[in-house]
Amino acid sequence: MALDVGVIGVGMIGQEHIRRLDGGPGGSRVVAVADADAERAAAVAGQLPVAKALPTGEELIASDAVDAVVVTSWGPTHEPYVLAAVAAGKPVFCEKPLATTQESCRRIVEAEVAAGRRLVQVGFNRRYDPAHRALKQAVDGGAIGAPLLVHCAHRNASVPPHYTREMSIADTAIHEIDELRWLVGQEIVAAQVFTARKSSRGGQLQDPLLVLLEMADGVLVDVEVSVNIHYGYEIRCEVSGETGTVELAEPAPVTIRREGTVAGLVPADWRERFALSYDIELREWADTVAAARPPQGPSAWDGYVAQIVSDAALRSLSDGARVAIELPPRPDLYTPTATP
Ligand SMILES: NC(=O)c1ccc[n+]([C@@H]2O[C@H](COP(=O)([O-])OP(=O)(O)OC[C@H]3O[C@@H](n4cnc5c(N)ncnc54)[C@H](O)[C@@H]3O)[C@@H](O)[C@H]2O)c1
Ligand SMILES: O[C@H]1[C@H](O)[C@@H](O)[C@H](O)[C@@H](O)[C@H]1O
Numbered sequence: 001m002a003l004d005v006g007v008i009g010v011g012m013i014g015q016e017h018i019r020r021l022d023g024g025p026g027g028s029r030v031v032a033v034a035d036a037d038a039e040r041a042a043a044v045a046g047q048l049p050v051a052k053a054l055p056t057g058e059e060l061i062a063s064d065a066v067d068a069v070v071v072t073s074w075g076p077t078h079e080p081y082v083l084a085a086v087a088a089g090k091p092v093f094c095e096k097p098l099a100t101t102q103e104s105c106r107r108i109v110e111a112e113v114a115a116g117r118r119l120v121q122v123g124f125n126r127r128y129d130p131a132h133r134a135l136k137q138a139v140d141g142g143a144i145g146a147p148l149l150v151h152c153a154h155r156n157a158s159v160p161p162h163y164t165r166e167m168s169i170a171d172t173a174i175h176e177i178d179e180l181r182w183l184v185g186q187e188i189v190a191a192q193v194f195t196a197r198k199s200s201r202g203g204q205l206q207d208p209l210l211v212l213l214e215m216a217d218g219v220l221v222d223v224e225v226s227v228n229i230h231y232g233y234e235i236r237c238e239v240s241g242e243t244g245t246v247e248l249a250e251p252a253p254v255t256i257r258r259e260g261t262v263a264g265l266v267p268a269d270w271r272e273r274f275a276l277s278y279d280i281e282l283r284e285w286a287d288t289v290a291a292a293r294p295p296q297g298p299s300a301w302d303g304y305v306a307q308i309v310s311d312a313a314l315r316s317l318s319d320g321a322r323v324a325i326e327l328p329p330r331p332d333l334y335t336p337t338a339t340p
Contacts (some may be wrong), residue, residue, distance in 0.1 A: 003289060007021075007037055009077070011073075011272075013072050020279060026286045031065050032045075034053065036262055038055070057071075058080075061084045066297070066303060083111055086119050120301040126274075128277040131248050132237070135248055138239075142163045144239060149220050150184070153224040154234040155226045155227070155249075157231070157268065165205060168316065173225050180213060181305065191323050192322040193320070207228055211223040232266030284296070301334035312325045
């Protein structure tokens with residue numbers, strides 16, 4: 001069955017997702033778009049075979065032409081759209097973060113539980129990245145024995161002027177927060193943030209940060225968040241276990257040796273580094289939803305838990321203290337099944 005999708009927020013990642021969903025392998029197509037910037041919505045719709053630009057996200061969700069909704073607007077606008085989609089009984093793929101406060105995320109979880117079925121998927125795309133999947137397979141398969149420590153680095157080439165130090169956690173490190181729960185298979189029980197000497201390339205921004213996370217079984221994780229590295233976009237993760245270590249390999253497809261040097265290209269940005277992950281993520285979501293099955297990817301619960309951890313890290317960012325984390329009980333709707 002063809003899946004007719006409406007996309008709210010057609011900026012950078014909205015347009016990336018549209019490219020994958022319109023005429024996608026499962027027969028999905030984009031039939032409506034909406035954006036706070038009406039001119040942008042009209043321009044994007046104008047490039048698509050059947051899409052209409054609608055004046056608001058609310059009208060898009062209510063439209064009979066739309067089977068499923070993709071929310072790719074700014075984080076603080078996610079909650080009302082996701083709640084409206086759940087109220088309309090429509091599957092909704094929402095980019096990370098699910099919402100920008102844990103209270104907003106809790107309201108989404110409560111609405112979905114009240115609806116009695118899973119409708120929401122969150123765009124934690126690392127779970128679909130082949131390199132991250134291979135890393136998890138090695139850890140789960142016992143290749144390095146019991147994991148003890150994890151070292152991560154999340155490095156952005158640069159960030160826009162409105163980017164704040166809080167976004168280093170809530171918009172950037174939130175990827176690692178979800179990735180680690182998935183990779184290690186444990187909850188995060190404490191967070192502490194350290195501010196390093198400020199890079200002169202980030203203006204007033206406090207950059208970089210070091211985030212220390214403690215997992216329930218004692219695994220310790222350090223995450224470097226640097227958002228002005230300028231040489232490209234770099235994601236690193238190394239797991240140190242009792243009998244060995246495993247790490248993400250360099251993503252460059254080739255290595256060049258010449259004139260006494262070894263070199264390989266660093267991806268320019270997240271679009272290049274994670275292209276395959278978005279391909280897989282959206283194809284699986286569209287196929288599942290088109291088959292009228294509940295989405296199998298990261299759930300509203302995952303989005304909520306990530307936000308609770310992010311909020312704890314933000315508290316630590318303000319005073320440097322270690323913040324212990326206690327999660328509320330998980331509703332039965334989110335008992336793990338086939339989550340990738
Ligand atoms: N998973 C990933 O790797 C990844 C990568 C990039 C962005 N994101 C997430 O995607 C979201 C969008 O990021 P982006 O980089 O595309 O931002 P962007 O600024 O390029 O695009 C956001 C769009 O949303 C529109 N918008 C803002 N408020 C709106 C509202 N109330 N209703 C409708 N449209 C509205 C803006 O006009 C803009 O066109 C963010 O939540 C971000 O964290 C995720
Ligand atoms: O929204 C983007 C996106 O999620 C990227 O994957 C991340 O590296 C950036 O820091 C963030 O701002």
